[in-house]
Amino acid sequence: MKLPVPFVQLPLTFDATALAAEIAAFDESDWIPHPDAMPGNSALPLATVNGDPALGDALQGPMRPTPNLARSPYLRQVLGSLGTVLGRIRLMRLSGGSEVEPHVDTNHYWNERVRVHVPIVTQPGVRFFCDDADVNMAAGECWIFDTWRMHRVTNDDERARVHLVVDTIGSPHFWNLVNAGRPHTAPTNGWQPRFVAPRTDAPEDLRFESVNLTSPMTYWEVRGHVQFLLSEAVRHPNMPAIVDLSSAFVREWQALWYQHGSDEAGFADYRRVLDAFLHQIGRLGRDVPLQNGASFAAAAVGLFGRAVRRPSAAPVGEEASRTRGAPAVHVRSEDAFERPVFIVSPPRSGSSLLFETLSRSPDACTIGGESHGVIEGIPGLDVRSRGHDSNRLTAADATPEVAEALRARFHAASFDRMRRAPKGRFRLLEKTPKNALRIPFLASVFPDAHFVYLFRDPRQSLASMLEAWESGGFRTYPDLPGWIGPPWSLLLVPGWRDLVGKPLPDVVGAQWEATTRILLDDLEAVPAERRTVARYDALVADPPTEIGRLCTALGFGWDQPLGAALPLANHTVSEPKADKWRRREAEIAPVLARIDATVARAERFAAR
Structure with a gap:
């Protein structure tokens, strides 16, 4: 989700030692490698589609707790303190001497959701970069960041870094926390986040999302995403043609929506319109940059590539539409x-x-x-x-x-x-x-x-x-x-x-x-x-x-x-x-x- 600033620290802190003790009880076999084989990156699923750890990277389907989360009372308490509807949740580990490569999250899932980070095991040599800012998130703190901007993480230490990473659509309580938060550039003088201490009473009653990607995508979503992409585009000679093409796509989708709604009988028509749009945008928008460095064409695929999916289709993983930074390997x-x-x-x-x-x-x-x-x-x-x-x-x-x-x-x-x-x-x-x-x-x-x-x-x-x-x-x-x-x-x-x-x-x-x-x-x-x-x-x-x-x-x-x-x-x-x-x-x-x-x-x- 696009934010006004690269980083915001939320007014909550947690007992990192207690969290580390809980995750130490997990078996090493519970950790899964990065879906894109990024060296040194692994994750342990805590909330996934249908609670199945094997679907730890999937983004479509009802999110439910895995057995590891069900037996972790303080992790559940931390999640409950956010007071929000929870999406995918993972522990994300970055080995010593490793990095998360520069990228922007342009897909539909991330356009709507915020990513919350709670560092559990970390060191001063771990740096989180977002756009032109960078921070070291200290153990027990709580942060969100702008996933729409180019971002990366480096671990210059020999020891691994482990963060609790929570995806959420938000809630009134959550956005109140954000409004009370501290932008990364704000002074820390007088900053007093609330400490959430481990307790022994009943665990939090957590709320998980059950709907995350409608198919076909509603007309109003299509219109909103198109308007957003056009507002993010950098001036380019191809933009007048892209504006015309996008406007025609929205009008066609509107007509189909009012004709078919979500009836599968209309899927073939939706797919025909979508494929034609993405093909032409791929030709016109490949070289048109957005303000975050991604291309218009790549972002369009990320936002609309899964706009028509049959219920039997395989779950969607985030790597399908992640946009990398500049391809330095070709330099x-x-x-x-x-x-x-x-x-x-x-x-x-x-x-x-x-x-x-x-x-x-x-x-x-x-x-x-x-x-x-x-x-x-x-x-x-x-x-x-x-x-x-x-x-x-x-x-x-x-x-x-x-x-x-x-x-x-x-x-x-x-x-x-x-x-x-x-x-x-x-x-x-x-x-x-x-x-x-x-x-x-x-x-x-x-x-x-x-x-x-x-x-x-x-x-x-x-x-x-x-x-x-x-x-x-x-x-x-x-x-x-x-x-x-x-x-x-x-x-x-x-x-x-x-x-x-x-x-x-x-x-x-x-x-x-x-x-x-x-x-x-x-x-x-x-x-x-x-x-x-x-x-x-x-x-x-x-x-x-x-x-x-x-x-x-x-x-x-x-x-x-x-x-x-x-x-x-x-x-x-x-x-x-x-x-x-x-x-x-x-x-x-x-x-x-x-x-x-x-x-x-x-x-x-x-x-x-």
Whole structure:
């Protein structure tokens, strides 16, 4: 359904821990793969056609609870708090490093319904994008979004994300909740959603929809959908002909409706008129865009393709009329990417600060964050499929198929500082800590890539790495097979199994040393003109000078004023200070003594 804004948070919150406990009782066999085979996407049906879990993707027929919902009291209570007529309901899981590809929901079902999201298991690395906005929906919150706009989801974390997803036509109570909601751009000061605590009394009396797609579609629905499509169309030379064709289609449908109504005796006439309309719209509207990026023809098929269906027809799934984003897989890399820039460094070296600053260049395009999901969503590139050995990728991993898929994913996800999709060739700026172990892979995928090695005093990096591990906010592999100790954090280095049982300072020291040694070996193999050194100390001491020097080296324009100090980066744990590492000097000193050869090598490389 089209909404005035991309996202609205409803004034309800729920106990995510209690919800997680309920879904943990479900069997893994209850989860079904995405109907379009989208990697990392799976769902567990809670309300489906006739309550049959096997029809979890179907959209036509009476929606009823599945056995899993019937035995989940708090899930039913959450649904009851919405006070609405319920359609299809699913738990939707997005594996770590995966994504929901850009698309718009143009079919008849979604034109009439709102999609409600209640995050149950999630992390800060999960981002929901809708049009030019993006949010991280926190566990236990309640959100709706505009399904008519282009939207996508990325999970840059290693852990899976699970949302309760509810489809609803709405109700007076529900729309009162929406009116009391908070648009995503509104301040949170004073925002006090009502907490719905688990209770032990009788479960909610839930209402489910029994009618969702009439056949044939009524005249009034046809007229309303046509008017909506015409209002969404962008000016185009074919529009006068499309308006005439659409008006004639509505008049013919009106005549048939008053003649036959829903009598099956008229189905052949309805089908003849519908097929002729869709055929001509396919010819005239293929290149006519709507405001959401879909084509007029594709949206017309989504809205009217099932307008005439016999009762015995198979249930309709949502993928039948989902409109994808731009087909990036057909974009050749030589036509899209021009000297992409990859910032590489050991963990906690200040790469977020450098990335967030350089992304303000008018020439830089980014994906808005780190590329865990973009890269590891490609089959075979995630650590699980590689035996949990490490995040290391080499040129051998950059097969032609993998390289094209990766370029397509980066192209589809990129935007400039004004959040506009790139047109023609563009300069990608990318920063993901794991890429310090992937330089040969990236250099093979992007033959003209430029690498920026960010050097930071190893004592500062080691102290910050210890802080990151202890904070619990950087856990990448919390269930790493064979690992004993605090949940594994930051990138996974080759040889990590040798660190089992070691004190955390030793683990962090080995992690820094392996990363630095590998990335320096790899950078030495990159032509000198395609690598640049950046220094963290210079960046914080004199931002204008260091950023100016880097932009000149990279060929980036710069038109932004920079003060004497830069704002804190997104991944900051505590405010950085040059001598903060001394608080942990007793832990760091023995580690430095063991890795002094690599420390000296890094210092020499950065001094060039």
